[in-house]
Each structure stands twice: as structure tokens, then as C-alpha cells.
Amino acid sequence: MSYQHTPTEMSGEQVQVAIIGTGFSGLCMAIKLLEAGITNFVLLEKKDQIGGTWRDNTYPGCACDVQSHLYSYSFEGNPEWSKVFSGWKEIQDYTLGCAEKYGLNKYVRTNFEVKSAVFDETQGVWTLTSVDGHQVKTQTFVMGTGPLHVPAIPNLPGxxxxxxxxxxxxxxxxxxxxxxxxxxxxxxxxxxxxxxxxxxxxxxxxxxxxxxxxWVLPRNERAYTGVEKWMFRNVPGARKMYRSMLYWMNESxxxxxxxxxxxxxxxxxxxxxxxxxxxxxxxxxxxxxxxxxxxxxxxxxxxxxxxxxxxxxxxxxxxxxxxxxxxxxxxxxxxxxxxxxxxGTGFHADPRNYMKNFTIQGKDGMKLLDAWKEGAEAYFGITVKGFPNMFQLVGPNTGLGHNSVIFMIESQVHYVIECLKKMKAKNAQTLEVKPDVQAGFNEWVQAGLKNTVWSSGCASWYLQDDGKNFTIWPGSTWSYRLKTRNVPDQSFYWKALSELPSKATAQASDQLSVSDQTAPLAATK
Structure with missing residues (x-):
């Protein structure tokens, strides 16, 4: 099924939350927004069908290197996985099925490739502009594009x-x-x-x-038997117990x-x-x-x-x-x-490369890539100082080398939902991580990466040219989940609309009204 929405349908659309990308990150964010009672959102997709990695990568033999029962949402188990490591088509069908089941298709705007996101400090609103000039205005902006989607083409002579x-x-x-x-x-x-x-x-x-x-290790590649699938379908707790076993095996x-x-x-x-x-x-x-x-x-x-x-x-x-x-x-x-x-040369992993054609402008005209000129940094890989109401999924230093990134995505989505709930409770128009909090967190991250295999001296796409690791989380996935269960008030600036900088009212009609921006928050559970 194709979810076509022409750009003209979206000109001037105003929402509470805009999500860029419809892969595992974007769809998870949308599902949890609905669960929280937030329905005023859109999913912006640059191509003509939802999906991410598993829509784009269709080469012969393409499959996930994380077990299927773990490389899927914890809240949407699939007892019908055909084998331990499923191929791209089966995974893409799973994402399409999730979109259908949770009614996400009506929120998807295909053929909307975002070229810029600009924050208006006076209204606490982001304006997202597509490559063909159409706009969506949103209070909250979530990047669910993932880091590995822009192919790296080598500079080979001739x-x-x-x-x-x-x-x-x-x-x-x-x-x-x-x-x-x-x-x-x-x-x-x-x-x-x-x-x-x-x-x-x-x-x-x-x-x-x-x-x-x-380095190549053996792969436990096999199909699931009919008996196993029957157990996953019919024996209470069997599938979840199996998933838990896979999780802890990978975590080890x-x-x-x-x-x-x-x-x-x-x-x-x-x-x-x-x-x-x-x-x-x-x-x-x-x-x-x-x-x-x-x-x-x-x-x-x-x-x-x-x-x-x-x-x-x-x-x-x-x-x-x-x-x-x-x-x-x-x-x-x-x-x-x-x-x-x-x-087979992989992808641009450094956001300073894969985001170079995507302008993100926060407070005081600061562009994200300028803020990241020494390297990408964020607080828990989710929020960035100077860019209020902007959240990133699978952001800096939240990648893994040992377990399922879906686990990390669900932790991050939970964190974003908690932020939105606190904004509603505090009647806050904007949320912004404090500079010293972000700096302290990233010092802790880099200290944690010392004396690990990632700092043992090899060249890797995990690292910048200067050797800084901007990609990997320096610990267990369960420790990340524990650290992102709650949103500490003291780590952020929370500002009501009345506390934002003022500007001439002549431009007010071109911005979201206070009621337009905050009304959907009232529906948050």
C-alpha cells in the first residue's frame, strides 16, 4: 500500500509534534504519542512509502544481524518470524503491519523531504520546510531519520x-x-x-x-520450526521468555x-x-x-x-x-x-556529513552543524543545548555494538513522552537542556569510552577523524534505560510562552496561536 500525500496538502500545516522519518524510530514515536493521547502530529517521509533501512536496502541476502524476536518492538511481538535472522522483506512487512495496526497511515506525509528546520524564539515554534518550499509548523520537532541512511560514495579516481x-x-x-x-x-x-x-x-x-x-563470527542461522511458532503463539509467556533470553545473551x-x-x-x-x-x-x-x-x-x-x-x-x-x-x-x-x-562502502555515519544538506537553526541563529563543528554531542543523545523542543532518536553516542538498537529507541521515545508530559504540567512552551548538563554528560561519556576496544587504535566509522567516538553508548543498554526513565527538572530550562522574547505583533498572524500550540497537550494522559 502507498500512502501518497501531495506537498500542496501540507502547506501551512500546524501540529504539536512533527516527526521526520518513518523507520523504526519514527513509527515507535508515533505509536507512543497515540498511547499518550496526543493525536496532533505528522510523520514526514521523503520517499513515497514508509520505512527506513528495510525499505531502502534490498540487495541479495540483505538481513538483520540482530535476532528477529529482539529486533522488533517489545509491545508488538511477532510469533510468525520465519527464522532467527529475518530478511529485509519480512522486516519491512512488519513495519508496514505496525503502521496499519496502529492507524498511523493517516498521519504520514510522503514525498516531503525536509531541507530546513528553523526555530522561532518568540513563539517557541519550529518551521519545517520541504525541498519544494512547503511548510509544517510544530511546537515539537523529533528527528527519527537514523544515522545510517545516506550512502557513502568513495572518491575513487576515474x-x-x-x-x-x-x-x-x-x-x-x-x-x-x-x-x-x-x-x-x-x-x-x-x-x-x-x-x-x-x-x-x-x-x-x-x-x-x-x-x-x-572480524567474522559464526551466525546461528536457522528457520523456526512449526512447533516453535505454535509455542510463540499459544504458550503464555513463551515468546517473551525467548526474547528475554536473546536480550541477555546479546548483552553479555x-x-x-x-x-x-x-x-x-x-x-x-x-x-x-x-x-x-x-x-x-x-x-x-x-x-x-x-x-x-x-x-x-x-x-x-x-x-x-x-x-x-x-x-x-x-x-x-x-x-x-x-x-x-x-x-x-x-x-x-x-x-x-x-x-x-x-x-559496498556503507553510509555516512557522522551527522556533519549526512546532515550537511539539512539546515537546523536553533536559538540566536545557531546552526546545528556549527554547534557540532568539533563533533556531535547531545544529552543522552536526545536533546541539544540551544535547540529547544528538538529531540533526536538514535542520536550521538546511543549506537550499539552488541545488542538491539530497538531497545534504545524505545527508551528514547519514553523519554520524549515524559518531556512532553512535563511541559504540559508546567505549562511550558519550550524545553531546553542546560549547557553545563550537556557538557558534564558528554565528559562522562568520553571518559567511559576510554580503555575500551573502541579506543584501541583502529580506524572506524564509530570515530571522527580526530579519534573522538561520537557513535557508541559506553555501557549496557539496561543502564541507558534506567538513566532515561525520568526527566530531571533541574537539567532543563522550562519556559512559558510569556517568558519567551517578544517581537512585533505584526508577525503574530503568521505564527501558531497559544491555543493552537498548547491545546493538544491537554489531552496528554
């Missing part, structure tokens, strides 16, 4: 001159017939590790260009991450995994990382390593020197003719 097929893994060309073709796959991250084994039997020749090898993987000496034990397991499948010592050495396991994303697969035993697959570890119309030349001077290039 890539633009290549005459064959070129596409990123997140923009897979399903019309391209690979049968009998010579294909180059650039990158060996989380996407490539899934599609490489899928396309290898199909192509005539596959060149896998690797800059840095990844944090120990070697926080304690690098324990990581050495995990790396021995990973080396055994490599040795099991790769008998050629030279090839095995190329596929074995020389950095501490966990410093970069750990990948899980039973099929990736065996792929390199195929006669039509070559691992290329010499750097790319240039690309011509029908070939790639590596730094050792070797030329390999190819018909297609697949970019």
Missing part, C-alpha cells in the same frame, strides 16, 4: 569514467543481470558480507576489493568490548572460524584483522568466508589506483576488466 554498471548496495539495481558478468565489489562491511555469497555463484568472475578485513557480549583483554578470547574464536573455512595460509592471513576485535563492527556470517574458496572469486587487497571505462587498476599495476562495480 569512477565517473566507468562505462559499465555502478550502484551502491543501498540502491541495488535489480534490473541488472549479473549472469556471466565480471563484477567488482568494493568494500567488505556489513552489506558486502551478505551480498557477496549471494552473487558469487551467478557471476562469471567476482573481485572483492578489501581495504581492511573484518558487552564484556569483551569494555574489557579488551577479554576481547582476545573472542578473537581466538574468530580465528578458528577463519581457519575452519580458509585452508590457504596466504588467503587466511589476508582475511585476518590485525586490530582488536570489536574496535570495528563485528560481522556474523557462515557463508562469507567459504565464498573465497570459489575459483571465480578473488580477494584483492592492493589499493585501487584508478578506474577506467571498463577496468580497475590496483597499486601493484594489475588491471582487471569488469562489467559492473558494486559499492
Amino acid at each position: 569512477l565517473d569514467s566507468f562505462k559499465g554498471e555502478v550502484f551502491h548496495s543501498a540502491e541495488w539495481n535489480h534490473d541488472f543481470n549479473m549472469k556471466g558478468k565480471k563484477v567488482a565489489s568494493i568494500g567488505t562491511g556489513g552489506s558486502a558480507i551478505q551480498y557477496v555469497p549471494e552473487i558469487a555463484p551467478e557471476v562469471d568472475q567476482l573481485y572483492v576489493y578489501q581495504r581492511t578485513p573484518a 557480549r558487552l564484556l569483551p568490548i569494555l574489557h579488551p583483554k577479554m576481547a582476545n578470547l573472542l578473537s581466538k574464536l574468530a580465528k578458528l572460524h577463519i581457519r575452519k573455512y580458509i585452508k590457504d595460509p596466504e588467503l587466511r592471513e589476508k582475511l585476518t584483522p590485525n586490530y582488536t576485535i570489536g574496535c570495528k563492527r563485528i560481522l556474523i556470517s557462515n557463508r562469507y568466508l567459504p565464498t573465497f574458496n570459489r575459483s571465480n572469486v578473488e580477494l584483492v587487497t592492493d589499493g585501487i589506483q584508478s578506474i577506467g571505462e571498463d577496468h580497475i587498476v590496483t597499486r601493484d599495476g594489475k588491471k582487471r576488466e569488469v562489467d559492473a562495480i558494486i559499492l
Whole structure:
């Protein structure tokens, strides 16, 4: 089903809450708003269908590396997951089903790509403007876009001159017939590790260009039996108990991450995994990382390593020197003719890159990317000083390397709802985290990341160029949930409309009235 809303329908729309993005974050936020009795909101989606990662990534073999029963909402269990790690289609169908069940479709505004968000200090209102000039005004602005949605295209000499097929893994060309073709796959991250084994039997020749090898662990990949599904459906507590087991099993993987000496034990397991499948010592050495396991994303697969035993697959570890119309030349001077290039090069994780075409302007004309010029920071990854009534889901330092991010999303959504309830109780038009509170929190975060595997010296998309980790939460997910259960009054400035700076009343008609902005809050439970 498509949820089409033309931009002209939205010109001048006024709401209490505007959510950008309709992936797991945005939909969770919307569901919990309805649960809290808040119905005056919109979900703004830049494409023509809801969804996020699992709408966009449809490459062969695309699947989640977190177990399906855990990579789903705690309040919306699905006893029908087909296997332990579900593919993109099944996950996308789950999100579409959630939208249908909770009646979210009428709140979705598709084809609305936000290019700017500007805060009016005198009214305590955000104006969101689309790329085609239409606007939505809102008291509360929630970013549910997620950090990994803008493909990273490498700056390779001559890539633009290549005459064959070129596409990123997140923009897979399903019309391209690979049968009998010579294909180059650039990158060996989380996407490539899934599609490489899928396309290898199909192509005539596959060149896998690797800059840095990844640590690969076994994947407990299997389908659920009919008996298991019956139990999940019919035995009280069975599904929740199974989900809880998965959660604590994953949570235990944090120990070697926080304690690098324990990581050495995990790396021995990973080396055994490599040795099991790769008998050629030279090839095995190329596929074995020389950095501490966990410093970069750990990948899980039973099929990736065996792929390199195929006669039509070559691992290329010499750097790319240039690309011509029908070939790639590596730094050792070797030329390999190819018909297609697949970019398995991941995404822009640093918001200073993936948000560079999205202007967010808060108080005193401050732009968010200027505030983050030394690196992205937020209070619990949710609120940012100088940007009242703006909330971010899966924001700075709330990413994970060991468990389900859905758990973090639900914690953050709960926190935002608590903020809205307190604003209503205090008759506050704006909420803003105090600068010293944000600074103290981020000092604590960075201190917590010291002496972990993430600070062991490898280059990673978790880190800025200067080595600062802007991505990862430095502890357990349950500790994050405990810290975000309540909203401390003293951490924020709470201001009523009468306390905001004044301006000429000539512009008042162009702003939301006090009743328009605050009336929906009265319905909050």
C-alpha cells in the first residue's frame, strides 16, 4: 500500500509534534504519542512509502544481524518470524503491519523531504520546510531519520569514467543481470558480507576489493520450526521468555568490548572460524584483522568466508589506483576488466556529513552543524543545548555494538513522552537542556569510552577523524534505560510562552496561536 500525500496538502500545516522519518524510530514515536493521547502530529517521509533501512536496502541476502524476536518492538511481538535472522522483506512487512495496526497511515506525509528546520524564539515554534518550499509548523520537532541512511560514495579516481554498471548496495539495481558478468565489489562491511555469497555463484568472475578485513563470527542461522511458532503463539509467556533470553545473551557480549583483554578470547574464536573455512595460509592471513576485535563492527556470517574458496572469486587487497571505462587498476599495476562495480562502502555515519544538506537553526541563529563543528554531542543523545523542543532518536553516542538498537529507541521515545508530559504540567512552551548538563554528560561519556576496544587504535566509522567516538553508548543498554526513565527538572530550562522574547505583533498572524500550540497537550494522559 502507498500512502501518497501531495506537498500542496501540507502547506501551512500546524501540529504539536512533527516527526521526520518513518523507520523504526519514527513509527515507535508515533505509536507512543497515540498511547499518550496526543493525536496532533505528522510523520514526514521523503520517499513515497514508509520505512527506513528495510525499505531502502534490498540487495541479495540483505538481513538483520540482530535476532528477529529482539529486533522488533517489545509491545508488538511477532510469533510468525520465519527464522532467527529475518530478511529485509519480512522486516519491512512488519513495519508496514505496525503502521496499519496502529492507524498511523493517516498521519504520514510522503514525498516531503525536509531541507530546513528553523526555530522561532518568540513563539517557541519550529518551521519545517520541504525541498519544494512547503511548510509544517510544530511546537515539537523529533528527528527519527537514523544515522545510517545516506550512502557513502568513495572518491575513487576515474569512477565517473566507468562505462559499465555502478550502484551502491543501498540502491541495488535489480534490473541488472549479473549472469556471466565480471563484477567488482568494493568494500567488505556489513552489506558486502551478505551480498557477496549471494552473487558469487551467478557471476562469471567476482573481485572483492578489501581495504581492511573484518572480524567474522559464526551466525546461528536457522528457520523456526512449526512447533516453535505454535509455542510463540499459544504458550503464555513463551515468546517473551525467548526474547528475554536473546536480550541477555546479546548483552553479555558487552564484556569483551569494555574489557579488551577479554576481547582476545573472542578473537581466538574468530580465528578458528577463519581457519575452519580458509585452508590457504596466504588467503587466511589476508582475511585476518590485525586490530582488536570489536574496535570495528563485528560481522556474523557462515557463508562469507567459504565464498573465497570459489575459483571465480578473488580477494584483492592492493589499493585501487584508478578506474577506467571498463577496468580497475590496483597499486601493484594489475588491471582487471569488469562489467559492473558494486559499492559496498556503507553510509555516512557522522551527522556533519549526512546532515550537511539539512539546515537546523536553533536559538540566536545557531546552526546545528556549527554547534557540532568539533563533533556531535547531545544529552543522552536526545536533546541539544540551544535547540529547544528538538529531540533526536538514535542520536550521538546511543549506537550499539552488541545488542538491539530497538531497545534504545524505545527508551528514547519514553523519554520524549515524559518531556512532553512535563511541559504540559508546567505549562511550558519550550524545553531546553542546560549547557553545563550537556557538557558534564558528554565528559562522562568520553571518559567511559576510554580503555575500551573502541579506543584501541583502529580506524572506524564509530570515530571522527580526530579519534573522538561520537557513535557508541559506553555501557549496557539496561543502564541507558534506567538513566532515561525520568526527566530531571533541574537539567532543563522550562519556559512559558510569556517568558519567551517578544517581537512585533505584526508577525503574530503568521505564527501558531497559544491555543493552537498548547491545546493538544491537554489531552496528554
